[in-house]
Amino acid sequence: IDLSVQKSMMNGLFGNVTAGVGHDVPSKENDMDEWRFNGNGFLGRFTSSSQVSAILNANNGPRDVGFTNRGGNMMGQMMGGGRGFGGGGFGGGGITTSWMGGLNGAFDLLDDKMQLGGAYMYGGTNTESLQETYKETYLPDGTVQIQESDNASVRRNDNNMVGMRLEHKFSDK
Secondary structure, three states: OOOOOOHHHHOEEEEEEEEEEEEOOOOOOOOOOOEEEEEEEEEEEEOOOEEEEEEEEEEOOEOOOOHHHHHHHHHHHHHOOOOOOOOOOOOOOOEEEEEEEEEEEEEEEOOOOEEEEEEEEEEEEEEEEEEEEEEEEEOOOOOEEEEEEEEEEEEEEEEEEEEEEEEEOOOOO
16 A cells, blocks of 8 residues: 655644543551552654654553553654664553653754754653452361561662664665
């Protein structure tokens, strides 16, 4: 399929924003009483000689860090490489608060003989988990061993990623 875009349609500003919020429901087993949120936004400005875009994401849903791949793929596609910044590696048990923001730009310079592109992205996660264990062991002599343990952990991860591309056409031959 050969798709082409008219030059007049190469100029524009577009964006997308989504958001959601919810609340944990307390039960007999847990007293979780916290708000959960998920939000992301994308803004892009394209002309025939430049592309500039920005992306923001944040959430604190259980094991919900999927934004990294979505945002990374968007930024990678805008940069022209298609690789993105990847995803995964975050998460684990507990509640993870995740955030990410990035800027991307691509410009034609010197009468289209030079192309300059670059991107910056910052992202991070903060995972809090609490684990309670109760174990009863019945021994052959009729005694009972009881083991109880509590484990709390906090894990934080911050990432900065920078990419740049410069291409120059010295001649048409």
